[in-house]
Amino acid sequence: EKIVIKELAEKLEVRSTEIIKELMLMGIMANINQEVNFDTATEIAEKYGILVEKEDEVDILEEFFKEAPSESKDLKTRPPIVVVMGHVDHGKTSLLDAIRKTNVTSREAGGITQHIGASVVESNGNKITFLDTPGHEAFTAMRMRGAMATDIAILVVAADDGVMPQTIEAINHAKAAGVEIIVAINKIDKPGANPDRVKQELVEYGLVVEDWGGETIAVPVSAIDGTGIDTLLEMVLIVSEMTELKANPKRNARGIIIEAQLDKGRGPVATVLVQNGTLRVGDPIVAGSAYGKVRAMMDDKGRRVKEAGPSKPVEILGLNEVPFAGEPFYMAKSDREARQVAEKVIEKGRVDLIQNTATKVTLDDLFSQIQAGKVKELNIVVKADVQGSVEAVRQSLQKLSNDEVVIKIIHGGVGAVTESDVLLASASNAIIIGFNVRPETSAKTVADREKIDIRLYRIIYNAIEDIEAAMKGMLDPEF
Numbered sequence: 001e002k003i004v005i006k007e008l009a010e011k012l013e014v015r016s017t018e019i020i021k022e023l024m025l026m027g028i029m030a031n032i033n034q035e036v037n038f039d040t041a042t043e044i045a046e047k048y049g050i051l052v053e054k055e056d057e058v059d060i061l062e063e064f065f066k067e068a069p070s071e072s073k074d075l076k077t078r079p080p081i082v083v084v085m086g087h088v089d090h091g092k093t094s095l096l097d098a099i100r101k102t103n104v105t106s107r108e109a110g111g112i113t114q115h116i117g118a119s120v121v122e123s124n125g126n127k128i129t130f131l132d133t134p135g136h137e138a139f140t141a142m143r144m145r146g147a148m149a150t151d152i153a154i155l156v157v158a159a160d161d162g163v164m165p166q167t168i169e170a171i172n173h174a175k176a177a178g179v180e181i182i183v184a185i186n187k188i189d190k191p192g193a194n195p196d197r198v199k200q201e202l203v204e205y206g207l208v209v210e211d212w213g214g215e216t217i218a219v220p221v222s223a224i225d226g227t228g229i230d231t232l233l234e235m236v237l238i239v240s241e242m243t244e245l246k247a248n249p250k251r252n253a254r255g256i257i258i259e260a261q262l263d264k265g266r267g268p269v270a271t272v273l274v275q276n277g278t279l280r281v282g283d284p285i286v287a288g289s290a291y292g293k294v295r296a297m298m299d300d301k302g303r304r305v306k307e308a309g310p311s312k313p314v315e316i317l318g319l320n321e322v323p324f325a326g327e328p329f330y331m332a333k334s335d336r337e338a339r340q341v342a343e344k345v346i347e348k349g350r351v352d353l354i355q356n357t358a359t360k361v362t363l364d365d366l367f368s369q370i371q372a373g374k375v376k377e378l379n380i381v382v383k384a385d386v387q388g389s390v391e392a393v394r395q396s397l398q399k400l401s402n403d404e405v406v407i408k409i410i411h412g413g414v415g416a417v418t419e420s421d422v423l424l425a426s427a428s429n430a431i432i433i434g435f436n437v438r439p440e441t442s443a444k445t446v447a448d449r450e451k452i453d454i455r456l457y458r459i460i461y462n463a464i465e466d467i468e469a470a471m472k473g474m475l476d477p478e479f
């Protein structure tokens with residue numbers, strides 16, 4: 001640490017020449033534009049009776065993102081945030097439509113639903129927030145950015161088709177995120193519907209339905225004729241009540257950007273979901289490198305609102321640029337702070353910020369991460385050419401768990417390593433192991449960007465050997 005003599009003089013409120021004179025007495029020849037080190041500056045300052053303290057480089061970002069705990073008396077129940085997942089064509093979109101429709105007809109005003117990326121529906125006077133983009137990829141992509149926006153996943157399984165590969169993916173994505181799963185057995189209006197077969201198949205993935213002695217709630221529904229939709233919403237509320245979802249409406253707002261785009265007339269438009277606190281018109285906010293004052297807010301019924309509390313999605317105007325979907329947003333104390341934080345984010349690079357929060361695990365540094373206490377669980381995604389290999393690997397790898405690290409296969413499936421696998425690995429800090437399969441091109445791109453360790457093998461034994469070695473810090477470096 002150094003200070004230019006001119007600045008030192010200004011701080012000490014003496015003339016620069018005085019300081020140069022002092023320096024000469026100390027045997028240092030210098031001009032006013034030269035720097036002196038901290039100790040020298042201290043010595044000089046002491047002669048003027050001033051105590052020098054090092055100016056701490058306060059990390060403005062760290063300070064800003066810190067979330068002080070709320071007092072329990074300020075915590076209030078908030079509506080659950082729900083996402084719909086499942087295999088393609090099993091009826092995710094139809095179900096969301098049906099849910100919104102039941103709701104619109106029940107409200108006398110008949111508000112026009114606005115597509116803002118999330119919608120609020122009511123069941124017996126209780127609110128439920130639905131994210132409009134169905135699918136586990138969107139869900140996990142958000143989680144990957146460090147924002148956990150969902151409480152409950154509705155898993156849609158078509159009763160005439162049963163559990164399919166993306167059903168399994170959805171189950172594992174939801175489980176890895178630790179969200180509650182409610183099963184909607186859809187298309188029960190169809191002649192070929194067989195809800196019991198769906199229940200049977202779900203058992204294999206750890207979802208045992210209530211009427212079979214398990215804890216998983218399953219509701220038979222039809223997105224086409226509306227059967228069971230009300231019951232489904234009631235179940236969502238029951239589960240949400242059990243999980244005791246709370247937030248503090250009194251604090252500064254923070255939440256997540258659901259979607260955002262540039263509107264020709266209105267500028268950057270973003271849908272935000274408030275997760276905690278209350279967002280008000282006029283509040284300065286930051287979302288990544290975007291910042292601004294909330295100029296106007298609109299709810300999902302297209303109504304102008306002045307404030308949005310926990311779990312409420314609103315469309316906002318006023319940001320200086322279009323933020324990324326999935327980016328967390330925070331309210332700042334002032335416009336100035338909002339700008340400063342955004343500038344710092346640009347300076348540091350948002351990718352860096354995210355990676356700082358979660359060090360990615362790799363086989364090469366697994367041992368040192370275990371030693372440092374950073375890793376207590378090694379999460380693994382297994383992909384193979386045949387189901388038999390997936391199971392064989394799952395069993396052998398789980399056996400490697402020891403006192404220091406537990407090996408957890410968070411997802412196993414047949415087929416190439418997909419982008420969805422990489423997103424899951426990234427969001428859950430996992431490595432990926434492939435047997436006689438390759439990553440798809442898009443998967444490889446994301447894996448490179450997210451620094452996900454993908455290991456490809458032809459022989460199961462080699463994989464086990466590698467992981468065993470990595471756990472002991474004896475893995476041969478990969479060339």
Ligand code: GDP
Pocket residue numbers: 086087088089090091092093094095134186187188189190221222223224225
């Ligand atoms: P997604 O890919 O999961 O979003 O599925 P969609 O909502 O697009 O539905 C796929 C197809 O299944 C569409 O043709 C729907 O009309 C149909 N479908 C969805 N739900 C039902 C249902 O409950 N009953 C029947 N008979 N068809 C349905």
